[in-house]
Amino acid sequence: MLEVRNVSKVYGEKAAQVVALNNVNLSIQKGEFAAITGPSGSGKSTLLNVIGGLDRLTSGEIILEGMRIDNLSESKLVAIRRKKIAYVFQQYHLLPSLTALENVLLPLTFCGAKDDCCHRAMQMLEKVGLAQRAGHKPSQLSGGEQQRVAIARALVNNCSIILADEPTGNLDQKTGAGIIALFEQLNEDGYTIAVVTHSPDIARRARRIVAMEDGRIINETVQN
Amino acid sequence: MKLYQLVAKDALRRRRRLVYTALGVVVGVAVFISVLTISDAGENKIYKELDKYGANLMVTPAIEDVELNVGTLELGNLGVGENYIPQSTLPQIREITDTAIREYVGDSINVPEGDPIASIAPHLYTNTKIGEASVIVVGFDPNTEPAIKTWWDVRGEYPKQANEAVIGATASQVLKLNPGDTVLIKEEPFTIVGIINETGSNDDYQLFIPLATAQRIFSKDGLISAVDIRALCNGCPVEIIADEINANIPGVRAVAIKQIANNEMNLISKMNSFLMTLAGITLLIGAFGVVNTMMSSVHERVKDIGIMKAVGGSRGQILRMFLYEAFIIGVVGGFAGYLAGTLLSYVMGPLIFDGVSITYILDYLPAALGIAIGVAVVASVYPAFRASQIKVADSIRSL
Numbered sequence: 001m002l003e004v005r006n007v008s009k010v011y012g013e014k015a016a017q018v019v020a021l022n023n024v025n026l027s028i029q030k031g032e033f034a035a036i037t038g039p040s041g042s043g044k045s046t047l048l049n050v051i052g053g054l055d056r057l058t059s060g061e062i063i064l065e066g067m068r069i070d071n072l073s074e075s076k077l078v079a080i081r082r083k084k085i086a087y088v089f090q091q092y093h094l095l096p097s098l099t100a101l102e103n104v105l106l107p108l109t110f111c112g113a114k115d116d117c118c119h120r121a122m123q124m125l126e127k128v129g130l131a132q133r134a135g136h137k138p139s140q141l142s143g144g145e146q147q148r149v150a151i152a153r154a155l156v157n158n159c160s161i162i163l164a165d166e167p168t169g170n171l172d173q174k175t176g177a178g179i180i181a182l183f184e185q186l187n188e189d190g191y192t193i194a195v196v197t198h199s200p201d202i203a204r205r206a207r208r209i210v211a212m213e214d215g216r217i218i219n220e221t222v223q224n
Numbered sequence: 225m226k227l228y229q230l231v232a233k234d235a236l237r238r239r240r241r242l243v244y245t246a247l248g249v250v251v252g253v254a255v256f257i258s259v260l261t262i263s264d265a266g267e268n269k270i271y272k273e274l275d276k277y278g279a280n281l282m283v284t285p286a287i288e289d290v291e292l293n294v295g296t297l298e299l300g301n302l303g304v305g306e307n308y309i310p311q312s313t314l315p316q317i318r319e320i321t322d323t324a325i326r327e328y329v330g331d332s333i334n335v336p337e338g339d340p341i342a343s344i345a346p347h348l349y350t351n352t353k354i355g356e357a358s359v360i361v362v363g364f365d366p367n368t369e370p371a372i373k374t375w376w377d378v379r380g381e382y383p384k385q386a387n388e389a390v391i392g393a394t395a396s397q398v399l400k401l402n403p404g405d406t407v408l409i410k411e412e413p414f415t416i417v418g419i420i421n422e423t424g425s426n427d428d429y430q431l432f433i434p435l436a437t438a439q440r441i442f443s444k445d446g447l448i449s450a451v452d453i454r455a456l457c458n459g460c461p462v463e464i465i466a467d468e469i470n471a472n473i474p475g476v477r478a479v480a481i482k483q484i485a486n487n488e489m490n491l492i493s494k495m496n497s498f499l500m501t502l503a504g505i506t507l508l509i510g511a512f513g514v515v516n517t518m519m520s521s522v523h524e525r526v527k528d529i530g531i532m533k534a535v536g537g538s539r540g541q542i543l544r545m546f547l548y549e550a551f552i553i554g555v556v557g558g559f560a561g562y563l564a565g566t567l568l569s570y571v572m573g574p575l576i577f578d579g580v581s582i583t584y585i586l587d588y589l590p591a592a593l594g595i596a597i598g599v600a601v602v603a604s605v606y607p608a609f610r611a612s613q614i615k616v617a618d619s620i621r622s623l
Contacts, residue, residue: 010239054534054615055616056619078533078536078537078538078539081534081536082390086535087535093527093531093534096237097237097238098230098233099232101570102225102230106225106532106536107536108225109227110227110536153535160592214440216274
């Protein structure tokens, strides 16, 4: 469902050039749980950003569900972000002024959804086990809880693929394990997930492990 | 949850920031409102003074100054003409005045055709001796006078009989005359029926008796010295009335008292435009303040904007969110500016116009809100545009 073809990303110009991605090819199937690993600066976060249309490519193509998305206009990219791709960030990135429920509602708000979608947002909070904390602000939630809210937010629009950038990077091991379990559960429910991670725990549970170094994919393994 | 609810929640959380941004608008609007309120009070004060003056037209005998020259030798001026106006001109004066007012006011006038409109008060002034003192005795019409001298406060009553008189406060003290006393004028006894409380005008020194009696005892039958006319309205065309009286009635000179007031009004309107310009500049500076704080607010929220874009916010939606916020700032700034401006005018008003009484004008509130919202929204267009252009990857990376 997701094809990355000959993708390069270069930051800066001339002498100050940094090659973040160097001719990367990757394909992720529907319903897959893929982990992208590698040392810091290997280009894994950049890969995730260009896949999701948060950042532009220097060259190459990205095809999502048969449609090329790397050359879309900003307004068309907005539609892709609303319907196809959802993010989970290392820093959770919840809006501090909103409650957990309102944060989950945010994507629906931007879609112009009607008021009855509260129910759906609540369902998503239930799914991540936080229905009781719906009225709490992010500052009243623990890191693990905040990440669960962020995951609920990623699920609410029923997107095709969830991209997670170091989702356990800010969490202690026990809490991180809970998040990993949640991702596994979601994958079993049919969600397609791509996770950038340092964590061997996550990598071990993924079906496909993509190892990167210096902007290149150096190894790709599929496990059962 | 709608977009504006999202903005409102955020604004509530960042109240202090919001108030700070609104301050720029508040100052400008406050100056604006206080200028309007003070100048309004000033105009009212002048109109009130005009009212106090009573008449807005004065008709006096036409006395021409003729220069007397013998060869190149100037012998000074000689007043030529009668010192009196025939009382028979009064109906003509009334006709000219009432016709002009009727034309000016139009159909909205609710005085039946043929009924008098303007108040016309004839006076006959005579300097005479009462005992040892020299006093001006004024022949007047006790029925029309109160309509012109609305500020007269008579202790007792107005004359009803031919030989009754009212007396000014100072004259009453000097002559030791009180209501009920009798005074001899030209050997004729008059009963004092009322004392006019102090007015601060010439009236304080005078003695008022019915016009017909004055004409008889001073042998001025059918003559009057001057006529005070009070037209119906402040805006009435008194200059035109004066011109027509001068053109049609020989031997009299009509002067519109409004001319004096006009000069004062002119000064006020000039001062107003100066203050308005000042208020405009203040508003402009306030607007720059809003641009500044909005810009830093955009920088502060780069991360939030990035998040919103990452979860599906479009450029248009981000732009709209900032403009909604500007709207809130405008509403807050408009209300606060109106309040501050009104308070300011209560403090500053009396310093500008002596003893003016300021009243708040609720009609200016919508204007204050309009100006404030307009300024806040216009000033926020650029920052909002900048916010909408933020790139998600950049904002997320910068964390």
